[in-house]
Amino acid sequence: MTFEEIKTLDEQYVMHSYGRFPVALDHGKGATLWDTEGKEYIDFTAGIGVCSLGYADEGWQKAVAEQAAKLAHVSNLFYTEPYARAAQKLCTRTGLSNVMFANSGAEANEAMIKLARKYSFDRYGKGRGTILTLRNSFHGRTVTTLAATGQDKFHNYFFPFTEGFRYADANSLSSLEEVAGHDVCAVMMELVQGEGGVLPLEEAYVQAVADLCQKRDWLLLVDEVQTGVGRTGTLFAFQQYGIRPDAVSFAKGIAGGLPFGGVMAGEKCREVFTPGTHGSTFGGNPISAAAACYVLDRIDQDLMDQVKEKGAYLRQKLEELELPCLGPTRGLGLMIGAEVRGERTNQELAAALVSRGLLVLTAGPDLRFLPPLVITREEMDKGLAILKATLS
Numbered sequence: 001m002t003f004e005e006i007k008t009l010d011e012q013y014v015m016h017s018y019g020r021f022p023v024a025l026d027h028g029k030g031a032t033l034w035d036t037e038g039k040e041y042i043d044f045t046a047g048i049g050v051c052s053l054g055y056a057d058e059g060w061q062k063a064v065a066e067q068a069a070k071l072a073h074v075s076n077l078f079y080t081e082p083y084a085r086a087a088q089k090l091c092t093r094t095g096l097s098n099v100m101f102a103n104s105g106a107e108a109n110e111a112m113i114k115l116a117r118k119y120s121f122d123r124y125g126k127g128r129g130t131i132l133t134l135r136n137s138f139h140g141r142t143v144t145t146l147a148a149t150g151q152d153k154f155h156n157y158f159f160p161f162t163e164g165f166r167y168a169d170a171n172s173l174s175s176l177e178e179v180a181g182h183d184v185c186a187v188m189m190e191l192v193q194g195e196g197g198v199l200p201l202e203e204a205y206v207q208a209v210a211d212l213c214q215k216r217d218w219l220l221l222v223d224e225v226q227t228g229v230g231r232t233g234t235l236f237a238f239q240q241y242g243i244r245p246d247a248v249s250f251a252k253g254i255a256g257g258l259p260f261g262g263v264m265a266g267e268k269c270r271e272v273f274t275p276g277t278h279g280s281t282f283g284g285n286p287i288s289a290a291a292a293c294y295v296l297d298r299i300d301q302d303l304m305d306q307v308k309e310k311g312a313y314l315r316q317k318l319e320e321l322e323l324p325c326l327g328p329t330r331g332l333g334l335m336i337g338a339e340v341r342g343e344r345t346n347q348e349l350a351a352a353l354v355s356r357g358l359l360v361l362t363a364g365p366d367l368r369f370l371p372p373l374v375i376t377r378e379e380m381d382k383g384l385a386i387l388k389a390t391l392s
Helices: 003-013 058-070 081-094 105-124 143-148 173-179 203-216 286-298 301-320 346-356 377-391
Strands: 025-029 032-035 040-043 098-102 130-134 165-168 184-189 219-223 247-250 261-265 326-332 335-340 361-363 366-369
Touching (some): 081 261, 098 105, 105 130, 346 361
Parallel strands (some): 130 165
Antiparallel strands (some): 247 261, 326 335, 361 366
């Protein structure tokens, strides 16, 4: 189908909840994509951090195809091998205790919220279910995860929102203590605030929050939906912060392009969910789980070292361009934000770049780059050349 044919179908039959760029993508290889008209694009988005191994990875295709030929779905009323192997790989490499599988980041965070509240209920009874989150955070688009999100612009239309959340300033322990109270059961945070602008938290602050949680028997919940699965240069970002969370959510890049996610629990929360207290029809789906096993095997120490090197290279080259519309960069690994300056908005800059063949994202008021972890130096240089030619 042509772009116009696809667009016509979209306008007639699809709810317009997205503002799409005028591009219909058709296929890809590595970190390069082509649209239905044959135009080439360098991808600095990875499907918003989802396509961790890029496009058309042969091993990923084989893992998915072989599992699809055996068993697509049977429900969680029965055991299957792929989800069990995925759980083993996650726990072995993180030191966490066990896993609850879901389908998306919002669903994973919803499960983590329920885990924290049930942990507190089991120990203390009712009245201790409030979760502290950070201003500028983003935790999902369900009614509950929107309530957990610390950005006022998301708190509209869908009233009444779920109760039980209060917000503190990032990197301020005093702000967190000011909004705390006898009703708190957990603190929930992104170690790099993704949608808020790619803003890494300070290590000393994170460690102080972890100490406070341990002292007061609050659970430390880390949202790694965007930062996890090698994105920051370690399998999970918390492994760079010297902490051991009580629960960690994950999704996006875990299955290399298929819907998959979940929450990992520490030993304290190992037995919190009992049969019937939480569930997910598609959680642990065999095809997605097989893809996740392959992705986790590919993201070894060598690849994570490459992610750090590529991230440092991309940030250095971005700043060396000295473009008047872009300021300093920030981030971890291949999760990079660049400050937008001048009269043009980040949306206008992103649209200009897409029209010239470079896919980028926005975050807060700035630009965000989340390329596939396997992006090559040649692809990065092509993308940088487009960026320079477009924004100079």
